[in-house]
Amino acid sequence: MTIKWSYMDHWRANGPSGPYDQWQSRLAMTRFLRQVAAVGFDAIDTFDFRIWQIFEQYGSVANYQEFVQEQGLERIVNTFHGVYYTPDRYAPEVPSTHVTILDDFKRTMDMWSGIQLDNIIVMPGSRYFDEAGVPDDGLKHAADVWGRVGELTQQYGVNLTCHHEFYAGIRTRDQIDRFYSYADPQYVKFFVDTAQHCIADVDPVGVYEAHHERVTGFHFKDTRHKDTNHDYRMFPDAEVSATTTEKWFYEMGTAEGLVDFEAMMRSVRDHGYTGWISVEHDKADKLGGDYAESTAIARWYAKNVLDGIYQEVAS
Amino acid sequence: MTGVRWAYALNQWDTNIDTFVRKREHERAFKTVSISGFSAVELTAESFGAWEPLGTPQQITDLYGSVGEFGQVLRDCALKGISSYVYDPFVGFDVEMGRGYDPLEGASIPKITATAQWFARAVHELGGDVLVVRPAGSAWQTGSLSDEQIGALARCWNEVGAALPQGVKLALHLDFLSALRLNRGVERLLDATDAGLVGLALDTAEYAIAGIDPVDFYRRHADRVTHVQLKNARDVVDDDEALTPHAEQFVRTEGGSRGVGRWFFEPTDEGGLVDFDAFAHALAEHHYSGWVVVESDQSPHPAESAMVSGWYVQKVLRPIVEDTLP
Numbered sequence: 080m081t082i083k084w085s086y087m088d089h090w091r092a093n094g095p096s097g098p099y100d101q102w103q104s105r106l107a108m109t110r111f112l113r114q115v116a117a118v119g120f121d122a123i124d125t126f127d128f129r130i131w132q133i134f135e136q137y138g139s140v141a142n143y144q145e146f147v148q149e150q151g152l153e154r155i156v157n158t159f160h161g162v163y164y165t166p167d168r169y170a171p172e173v174p175s176t177h178v179t180i181l182d183d184f185k186r187t188m189d190m191w192s193g194i195q196l197d198n199i200i201v202m203p204g205s206r207y208f209d210e211a212g213v214p215d216d217g218l219k220h221a222a223d224v225w226g227r228v229g230e231l232t233q234q235y236g237v238n239l240t241c242h243h244e245f246y247a248g249i250r251t252r253d254q255i256d257r258f259y260s261y262a263d264p265q266y267v268k269f270f271v272d273t274a275q276h277c278i279a280d281v282d283p284v285g286v287y288e289a290h291h292e293r294v295t296g297f298h299f300k301d302t303r304h305k306d307t308n309h310d311y312r313m314f315p316d317a318e319v320s321a322t323t324t325e326k327w328f329y330e331m332g333t334a335e336g337l338v339d340f341e342a343m344m345r346s347v348r349d350h351g352y353t354g355w356i357s358v359e360h361d362k363a364d365k366l367g368g369d370y371a372e373s374t375a376i377a378r379w380y381a382k383n384v385l386d387g388i389y390q391e392v393a394s
Numbered sequence: 395m396t397g398v399r400w401a402y403a404l405n406q407w408d409t410n411i412d413t414f415v416r417k418r419e420h421e422r423a424f425k426t427v428s429i430s431g432f433s434a435v436e437l438t439a440e441s442f443g444a445w446e447p448l449g450t451p452q453q454i455t456d457l458y459g460s461v462g463e464f465g466q467v468l469r470d471c472a473l474k475g476i477s478s479y480v481y482d483p484f485v486g487f488d489v490e491m492g493r494g495y496d497p498l499e500g501a502s503i504p505k506i507t508a509t510a511q512w513f514a515r516a517v518h519e520l521g522g523d524v525l526v527v528r529p530a531g532s533a534w535q536t537g538s539l540s541d542e543q544i545g546a547l548a549r550c551w552n553e554v555g556a557a558l559p560q561g562v563k564l565a566l567h568l569d570f571l572s573a574l575r576l577n578r579g580v581e582r583l584l585d586a587t588d589a590g591l592v593g594l595a596l597d598t599a600e601y602a603i604a605g606i607d608p609v610d611f612y613r614r615h616a617d618r619v620t621h622v623q624l625k626n627a628r629d630v631v632d633d634d635e636a637l638t639p640h641a642e643q644f645v646r647t648e649g650g651s652r653g654v655g656r657w658f659f660e661p662t663d664e665g666g667l668v669d670f671d672a673f674a675h676a677l678a679e680h681h682y683s684g685w686v687v688v689e690s691d692q693s694p695h696p697a698e699s700a701m702v703s704g705w706y707v708q709k710v711l712r713p714i715v716e717d718t719l720p
Contacts, residue, residue: 092695106664113705114698118429151709332425372697375426382429383472 082352082389084381085122085156086115087298087359090370102132105146112150114371118378123147124157124357127199130190141193156355157198157296158191159242160184163315164205171204172217172248177224184228188235196237197355198295200270201225203241203258204248206315213248215257221249222261229266240268240295245278245306245327246317252281256289264293272298272359273338274328278306283338284346291350298359299343299377301329301336318362326365330373331358332380340380344388356381396716397683400707401434401477402427402700403623406693408438408448415447417457417467424471426697430704434473434522436623436687438480439513444487451516465520475521477685478621479513480567482528487512496531497550498543510554514562524621524685525558526595527551529566529583530573533636538577548586555591565595565621570603570631570657571641580606584618593620599627599658599689602667604636609672616680624673624711625689626659626666660690660699662706670706674714686715 090101090111101111115123130140137143144155162183166173169180187199203221204213213221229239241258243249249258259269269290275298276283287294310321318327331340347356358381363373407423408414414423427435439449447453451461458464468475483506486492494509495502514525530539530547539547555564566583574580584594596619601608612619629652631645638644649655661670677686688707690699713719 092698110698110702114701117431117701117705117708151705369695369697371695371701372422372426375429375697375701376422379425379429379472 082347083121083153083355084119084378085124085355085357086120086374087124087159087357087361088126089359089361089363091364092370102129102136105136108136108146109150112147112152114374116151118375119382120152120358120378122153122156122355124159125155127158127160127187127191139193140191144194155194155196157200157357158196159200160187162202164202166205171221171224172213174220174224177220177227180224181227181231184231188232188237192235198238198240198268198270199232200240200242200296201228202244202247203267204250204254206244206247213254218249218254218258219261222258222263222267225267226263227266229263229268233266238268238295239266240270242270242272242298243275243279244272244318245275246311246313250279250281250311252286255281255286259290259293267293268295269293270296270298272300273331273340273343274298274300274302277338278302278304278327279311280305284342287343288346288350291352294352296354297347297356299331299340299356299381300359300361301331301333301338301340302327303329303335303337305337326362326368328360328362330360330363330377332376332384340385341388344385348389348391396681398677398715399434399477399685400432400712401436401685401687402430402432402703403436403438403687403689403691404448405438405689405691406696406699408446411445411447415457420448421467421471423696424468424473426700428472430700431708432473432688432700432704434475434477434685435468436478436480436526436685436689437476439485439487440480440482440528444485444490450487451512454516461516461519468520476517477522477687478524478526478565479517479522480526481510481513483509484528484531497529498531498536498546500546500549503550503553506550507554507557510564511557511559514558517562518559523561524563524565524595526565526567526621527554528569528572530579532571532641533573533576533633534571534639534641536573537637539573539579539582541582544579544582544586547583551592552588555588563593563620564591565593567595567597567623568600568604569597570600571636571646572604575604575606575636576633581615584615589618594618595621595623597623597625597689598661598668598670598673599625602627603629603631603657605630605632609669609676612673612676613680616676616682619682620684622677622682622684622686623689624661624670624686625691626661626668626670627657628659628666629654629657630667656692658689658691660693660703660706661688661711662702663710670711671714674711677715678717682715686711
């Protein structure tokens with residue numbers, strides 16, 4: 080296996096009755112999946128909080144994956160585990176919440192056991208909510224709980240992998256390096272989001288190369304802004320509430336982007352990564368953007384530029 | 395291996411003079427079309443005449459330096475070029491604020507011929523081989539065409555067909571408001587024209603809206619069809635409605651008394667008047683060779699329409715047309 084491309088299923092458009100997404104109806108889902116398949120993606124990723132809609136609309140996760148396959152896609156590769164972290168209820172840095180976290184993953188993995196996922200993706204630290212940042216003990220507590228969660232998910236054949244938002248508690252290169260120095264490499268994997276790292280002024284190629292042995296996937300997406308105004312402090316979610324930057328994320332393959340995808344791809348190739356690369360551009364519809372067009376442009380770039388780099392012999 | 399090639403029309407992007415102007419917008423559309431599985435685009439000069447971005451060889455030259463440099467941009471976006479240009483002689487290209495020429499009038503023929511040659515040279519330079527034309531005015535303007543009028547149209551289009559550069563074919567396009575919908579106008583014009591010079595562009599949605607079954611029509615006239623445009627429709631316009639004065643405005647644009655909001659849809663399996671499966675089988679049976687241009691005029695989501703259409707072509711139509719079903 081070399082590499083294959085999956086699409087992380089952010090989607091929204093305006094219809095005759097207002098904004099809608101692909102979960103509005105099975106017809107909307109059909110059209111969404113066909114667009115993704117038409118431009119050459121092999122699979123999709125999704126969010127596990129869609130589980131109840133999946134049960135209602137498709138009956139089971141396996142049925143939904145069959146629906147995906149009927150449109151010409153191979154499977155569902157990864158799911159993102161989105162949680163509203165708060166230190167009193169659910170926070171990796173806070174040991175008193177770890178029982179809740181473990182219970183959550185037992186329930187989640189059972190609900191998704193009808194299909195074989197590669198990764199369940201988490202934010203390893205809470206959102207930024209404290210001027211002091213996450214203390215070193217907090218990083219150790221987070222590493223501990225994700226190690227135990229990863230041991231659990233691997234019983235289902237699924238990697239627990241960590242995705243570092245620019246506004247999250249574990250966001251700087253130093254925090255990331257220390258977190259992984261505490262985390263068991265067998266159970267705690269790393270999922271590189273090129274734009275998130277870039278916004279946080281972390282070189283995505285550099286951080287990948289430092290931790291490539293535990294990398295189990297990527298979000299290839301772009302940005303046009305680094306966070307130079309401490310927007311990451313804007314609780315609860317600087318991706319949508321930052322005052323200085325209305326749109327953080329863009330599809331890869333545009334001249335204005337800050338991420339050097341060609342360098343990223345050379346590094347991925349040279350480090351022998353094989354498997355899935357996920358393409359993502361959440362909030363692509365802001366400021367007049369269009370999810371469909373962004374998805375086509377990103378896939379065009381993957382096919383016409385990045386695939387060629389991957390196929391070159393490593394220098 | 396067949397001689398069928400798949401292109402996509404830019405209609406739904408190219409709707410005004412002040413949008414879809416910048417190279418960046420063009421490149422995004424071209425890349426979307428390419429990655430959706432099409433090898434070329436069809437250009438049109440219908441929406442805004444002489445000022446329309448990409449609407450004429452002059453506009454292309456003004457925006458890109460030359461037609462040839464525009465061709466390089468297409469290739470850089472992983473397209474082979476254009477399939478075709480759509481030219482409406484009723485649109486004026488040589489007189490500021492002017493109207494074009496009516497092919498019914500003999501004096502128009504040299505003007506129409508010269509303009510057609512202008513477009514055809516660009517088609518050839520950009521790798522295409524079809525000039526699609528609007529062969530007659532609207533039904534409300536003339537009513538049913540007499541044999542003499544059909545003869546006048548035939549003279550015009552025979553002359554134009556003979557004057558096109560080597561390698562570019564002329565294809566007559568029936569729109570659903572055309573006078574040719576009345577009293578078997580299309581068939582009579584085909585009979586009156588030289589099959590070696592004048593072909594037909596069969597647009598599935600325009601025929602369906604005009605109440606003509608495109609599958610049946612294709613089967614009866616496959617030998618004359620040199621160009622196919624594929625799109626869907628959901629509503630029929632009968633002859634009485636087509637005779638509404640200024641029907642282009644009151645029916646096509648405003649939706650007529652029924653308030654039809656959108657006439658054209660992308661080809662899919664979601665329903666509509668056109669049986670694409672049957673149409674694709676008819677193309678295969680008659681060994682169609684040439685462009686199939688997919689269109690989604692009036693789509694509010696151009697990229698989505700191109701991608702959904704691309705899926706339908708790749709997964710359903712192409713295996714039928716190119717006879718590659720297992």
